Amino acid sequence: MDPAIWEQLNLMSGLLVAAVLSGLIGWERERHQRSTHTAGLRTHILVGVSAALFIVLGENLVTSFAKEDDQVRFDMIGILGAVVSGVSFLGAGAIFSSKGGEGAKGLTTAAGLLATAAVGVACGLHLYVLAAGATALFLFTLGPLSRLSAQAQQEDVAKPPQHRS
Secondary structure, three states, X not given: OOHHHHHHHHHHHHHHHHHHHHHHHHHHHHHOOXXXXXXXXXXXXXXXXXXXXXXXXXXXXHHHHHHHOOOOOOOHHHHHHHHHHHHHHHHHHHOEEOOOOOOEEOHHHHHHHHHHHHHHHHHHOOOXXXXXXXXXXXXXXXXXXXXXXXXXXXXHHHOOOOOOO
């Protein structure tokens, strides 16, 4: 088999890991139905795998063109910046202002999409331990920490207002 195909199959492993880890984050969001506008399983997988793919393609371009000409330069930070900008655009769409004066909604969804993109970038760079660790932290933040935060908010609402003398 052509060595280029084996190389691409190896690169595909990063995309598969990104799909699994991103899917865990998306599944947590969907399972708890945080809101009707929550990005769920499919959206998170698409964001994570896309981020990984952009990094893999960027690395491939750098390697390919480095062999061709010394004058061709690629900025991997620019590629990473483009991924973050694209995901931020998606995140902005997830945030909307409430008409009831409650403030912005969808901030956690936007942050979750950005976090998922970061996991995808780590997978694209084959930093699987880092990606798995970050996913565990994100799941803890979205799961147990979310319940703790909700409990604190309920306790705050239940407190009677303090009067100043």
